[in-house]
Amino acid sequence: MWRLARCASSNLSRSLRRRFFSTAAIPGPCIIHKRGTDILHDPWFNKDTGFPLTERDRLGLRGLLPPRVISFEQQYDRFMESYRSLEKNTQGQPYSVVSLAKWRILNRLHDRNETLYYRVLIDNIKDFAPIIYTPTVGLVCQNYSGLFRRPRGMYFSAKDKGEMMSMIYNWPAQQVDMIVLTDGSRILGLGDLGVQGIGIPIGKLDMYVAAAGINPQRILPVMLDVGTNNQKLLEDPLYLGLRQPRLEGEEYLSIVDEFMEAVHTRWPKAIVQFEDFQMKWAFETLQRYRKRFCMFNDDIQGTAGVALAGLLGTVRAQGLPLSDFVNQKIVVVGAGSAGLGVLNMAIQALSRMSGNNETAAKNKCYLLDKDGLITKERKNIDPAAAPFAKDLKDVEGLREGASLVEVVKKLKPHVLLGLSGVGGIFNEEVLKAMRESDSTKPAIFAMSNPTMNAECTAADAFKYAGPNIVFGSGSPFEDVDLGNGKGGHVNQANNMYLFPGIGLGTLLSGAHIITDGMLQAAAECLASYMTDEEIQHGILYPSIDSIRHITAEVGAAVLRAAVEEDVAEGHGEAGPRELKHMSKAETVAYVSRNMWFPVYSPLVHEK
Numbered sequence: 026m027w028r029l030a031r032c033a034s035s036n037l038s039r040s041l042r043r044r045f046f047s048t049a050a051i052p053g054p055c056i057i058h059k060r061g062t063d064i065l066h067d068p069w070f071n072k073d074t075g076f077p078l079t080e081r082d083r084l085g086l087r088g089l090l091p092p093r094v095i096s097f098e099q100q101y102d103r104f105m106e107s108y109r110s111l112e113k114n115t116q117g118q119p120y121s122v123v124s125l126a127k128w129r130i131l132n133r134l135h136d137r138n139e140t141l142y143y144r145v146l147i148d149n150i151k152d153f154a155p156i157i158y159t160p161t162v163g164l165v166c167q168n169y170s171g172l173f174r175r176p177r178g179m180y181f182s183a184k185d186k187g188e189m190m191s192m193i194y195n196w197p198a199q200q201v202d203m204i205v206l207t208d209g210s211r212i213l214g215l216g217d218l219g220v221q222g223i224g225i226p227i228g229k230l231d232m233y234v235a236a237a238g239i240n241p242q243r244i245l246p247v248m249l250d251v252g253t254n255n256q257k258l259l260e261d262p263l264y265l266g267l268r269q270p271r272l273e274g275e276e277y278l279s280i281v282d283e284f285m286e287a288v289h290t291r292w293p294k295a296i297v298q299f300e301d302f303q304m305k306w307a308f309e310t311l312q313r314y315r316k317r318f319c320m321f322n323d324d325i326q327g328t329a330g331v332a333l334a335g336l337l338g339t340v341r342a343q344g345l346p347l348s349d350f351v352n353q354k355i356v357v358v359g360a361g362s363a364g365l366g367v368l369n370m371a372i373q374a375l376s377r378m379s380g381n382n383e384t385a386a387k388n389k390c391y392l393l394d395k396d397g398l399i400t401k402e403r404k405n406i407d408p409a410a411a412p413f414a415k416d417l418k419d420v421e422g423l424r425e426g427a428s429l430v431e432v433v434k435k436l437k438p439h440v441l442l443g444l445s446g447v448g449g450i451f452n453e454e455v456l457k458a459m460r461e462s463d464s465t466k467p468a469i470f471a472m473s474n475p476t477m478n479a480e481c482t483a484a485d486a487f488k489y490a491g492p493n494i495v496f497g498s499g500s501p502f503e504d505v506d507l508g509n510g511k512g513g514h515v516n517q518a519n520n521m522y523l524f525p526g527i528g529l530g531t532l533l534s535g536a537h538i539i540t541d542g543m544l545q546a547a548a549e550c551l552a553s554y555m556t557d558e559e560i561q562h563g564i565l566y567p568s569i570d571s572i573r574h575i576t577a578e579v580g581a582a583v584l585r586a587a588v589e590e591d592v593a594e595g596h597g598e599a600g601p602r603e604l605k606h607m608s609k610a611e612t613v614a615y616v617s618r619n620m621w622f623p624v625y626s627p628l629v630h631e632k
């Protein structure tokens with residue numbers, strides 16, 4: 026199915042797309058307990074003008090719609106035409122105006138007709154991902170209280186303590202497979218946005234549907250509103266969240282505990298992705314729940330895998346064998362949940378390569394936070410960062426708290442990787458210092474989101490650090506024109522290349538926990554996906570157009586790792602024995618087959 030979806034991208038010829046529409050297999054029926062206008066107002070079942078006349082008769086819709094039946098393909102074309110004319114009419118207007126207008130038109134379709142929404146999203150993922158996901162989703166969160174029209178997902182607040190076990194049954198779906206949960210405390214690089222952070226779980230789950238084919242009737246975005254420390258929001262009369270400071274300590278944890286218990290009581294196998302929690306709670310909750318529930322933290326674990334794939338790709342891009350990874354000097358800027366997650370995973374990989382010698386593995390990794398280079402001299406060092414603090418004797422010529430530019434000038438690193446949330450800190454001086462890197466092809470990853478928080482722009486990276494670099498950014502940038510017909514390739518180093526496959530593989534394996542082995546398999550799959558030729562051109566990750574394909578591969582790798590680690594309990598008709606006997610190719614086929622794809626199903630009414 027993904028192959029077809031992949032073909033049906035925005036630049037595909039009309040005739041090819043037509044063929045795709047007409048040859049799609051006839052979908053199975055869908056049982057519905059509603060009739061008449063209740064169906065038209067339910068985006069899961071609504072087909073707008075697409076209801077065939079027989080179905081209109083069966084479902085009490087006759088007379089509630091204009092008489093002409095419009096095909097799915099015509100509806101699709103009509104939406105795309107209005108989208109393209111909005112694009113034309115807003116040309117030249119500021120980014121925020123244009124992208125919010127695009128988000129609104131997509132959101133209205135989402136509210137009205139989910140099948141059509143997900144079809145246009147899948148077919149035009151390259152154009153629409155920057156609208157429903159990073160970076161526009163950041164702008165949506167910042168303006169959420171003003172943009173709010175209809176609720177989406179569930180909201181559990183500090184005021185709901187003691188009620189969550191019953192509240193969870195208010196969700197109308199019988200089954201939920203995938204939940205993305207946030208407390209809004211660190212939304213992208215935008216800080217504490219309180220209840221407005223709900224936009225992030227919604228955007229991540231849209232990517233789950235588009236990339237992993239998770240059935241949208243089985244997803245649930247969740248906001249845990251425990252207050253906010255954002256003074257501006259607390260004073261905003263339109264703010265829709267609790268107007269109180271954030272809960273702390275045991276009070277905070279008791280809310281998250283209650284939510285996790287409630288969710289898993291109703292849906293014991295639901296996978297919970299923790300997203301955009303401030304660092305202290307990101308690590309604490311991961312440790313607290315990962316052995317008890319099926320959950321992972323995307324910012325720590327998903328990001329780490331994507332970054333590791335980028336780091337290994339960088340070694341290949343230099344024409345070196347992977348074993349040379351142990352010789353790369355890597356400077357990570359940002360010692361938060363993402364930066365530490367990346368270092369942890371990179372050091373695990375380095376350690377395996379250097380015969381389980383963790384000290385040697387850490388040798389060439391350096392970490393900076395807002396106070397500069399982290400060394401053992403640091404007072405009040407965060408325990409999570411402590412294992413990466415440098416001995417002063419190992420960083421000769423540098424001091425505790427050395428600035429980024431000092432560090433780059435002195436160390437001449439192979440890789441500079443930013444997860445600081447601070448826009449522009451890879452400034453001209455820092456980037457020019459990277460020209461002196463010991464690498465023939467230095468790598469610069471400006472991974473912070475959204476665009477204005479990226480450590481540098483793609484254009485500046487190529488301009489100041491030189492045309493020979495490998496570049497990746499968390500938010501999308503256009504490829505850079507280097508003159509003489511040459512281009513600088515921009516990789517989108519974003520966890521979107523892994524989290525959908527981690528969720529999908531876990532779901533289809535029926536695993537009850539997500540192990541390090543499953544996460545490592547996901548990272549290795551992404552790292553080995555690109556051909557040598559692509560890597561030589563600085564292309565470290567696949568194009569987002571093929572995200573369904575890479576997600577099927579990642580999902581299969583995760584599933585196989587779950588089987589190997591004996592945590593796969595099976596899913597649906599595929600029990601643990603069947604899963605165990607699948608070859609690699611069969612596993613990929615099984616995963617692809619189980620990806621949901623949007624087509625109108627015949628609706629059958631049942632009382």
Ligand SMILES: NC(=O)c1ccc[n+]([C@@H]2O[C@H](COP(=O)([O-])OP(=O)(O)OC[C@H]3O[C@@H](n4cnc5c(N)ncnc54)[C@H](O)[C@@H]3O)[C@@H](O)[C@H]2O)c1
Pocket residue numbers: 211212213214215303304323324328331358359360361362363364393394395396397443444445446447450472473474475478498499500518519520521
């Ligand atoms: N591309 C991706 O897939 C991806 C994934 C996760 C997070 N991120 C981005 O990474 C950023 C950080 O996320 P996080 O969860 O680690 O946040 P965090 O708040 O936990 O950590 C931020 C870290 O940056 C450090 N920092 C702040 N100012 C700095 C400066 N001037 N110089 C050096 N370090 C500085 C802080 O001391 C802290 O250690 C966010 O912008 C987020 O959007 C991107």
Ligand SMILES: O=C(O)C[C@H](O)C(=O)O
Pocket residue numbers: 159212213214301323324473474499519520521
């Ligand atoms: O949301 C993203 O685009 C990536 C990441 O999870 C982040 O927090 O920035």
Ligand SMILES: [Mg+2]
Pocket residue numbers: 213300301323324
């Ligand atoms: Mg995140």
